[in-house]
Amino acid sequence: MSNGTPNRAFEEAASIDPGTPASIADRDIDFSLLEDSLRLTPWQRLVENDRALGLVRMLEKAGTRTHGATDPDSRTAEP
Amino acid sequence: MEQLTQILERLNRERVEFVLVGGLAGVFHGVPLVTRDVDVCLPFTEQNLFRLERALDGLNPVHRQTPQRLAFKVADDFPRGLKNLYLRTDLGVLDCLGEISGVGDYLAVRGRSEPAELPVGTVHILSLSALIDAKAALDRTQDKLALIHLRRIQQARS
Structure with missing residues (x-):
């Protein structure tokens, strides 16, 4: 980064x-x-990834609500 | 909400034969980059595909690269000779690959994997050196940052 x-x-x-x-x-x-x-155990890293992914999804949804979908994939990504 | 670890738990519970590869394997080794999908390498045998189907039961798996989002079903007319499956489930994206660039087919991948004891059971994970080979072979922009981290981790371990 x-x-x-x-x-x-x-x-x-x-x-x-x-x-x-x-x-x-x-x-x-x-x-x-x-x-x-x-510093984390491998399992802790995987769980942290899940948590971070949840946050990413939440922010993406908020962005979509604010600006609308701009990425075709984001419109189909919802389960 | 996506729970990639739950996908691993389901695969293990149904005794799907697989090796964890890709970004989540990188996370396992220490790469601090969020990944959105589970990539696994597996033998595309009929038995293993039926186990995969059972593992994803109730998660509405679909072929995410088909325009119609066809449901994933392993029926008698399931195409033989498949090498890859690109699925979306209620728990997240699951890509099933028959071979890995830079490493080889399932047997080669399995030979370069290491068993890890996780709360979801024993999961075979592509080794750090094999993951580096795989990422280097792909030479994709999106993988370059991960590759730098992987090499750093390798340096730290040696």
């Missing part, structure tokens, strides 16, 4: 060759999230 906007972070990630030396590839990536993750 970068300190910039999510879109910028995504573009930067896309431009990185993961095979390049770590000092270059690791720029702008907040590894404290990785360190936090590695």
Whole structure:
């Protein structure tokens, strides 16, 4: 993750060759999230993913209510 | 609400033979990126597909890449030679893959997996090195960040 906007972070990630030396590839990536993750047990990580996914879905629904659906997949994603 | 861990629990309960791969396997190893689906590699045998169907019973599984969202049903006329199933269930997305790029078919994937004792039972999970090979082989933009994290984890373990 970068300190910039999510879109910028995504573009930067896309431009990185993961095979390049770590000092270059690791720029702008907040590894404290990785360190936090590695403190959890594997099962705790999976449960945290479920929780985070629930939050993501809640925010997506709120965004859709506010701005309408912009992604075709988001309209079909509801169970 | 999506509960990807419940999908794992159901697969285990019905003794579906599978290996957890993809983003959730990355989360297992420590990747701090939220993933939205469960990717598993499994043998597409008739017995295993019937077990998969039982595991998803009541979750309204549909083929999410068909325009009509066809219901997932393993009947006698179920197509033979299938390699992948892309499903949506009430608990979340479940992608079933017959082989994994960079690793190989189910047997190769199983050979590079490790059993993990989880509250939902024993789950075979693609090893860290195999997951790195798989992500590197895909060379997709969406995987590059995960790949960087996976390599960091590998460094930390060595």
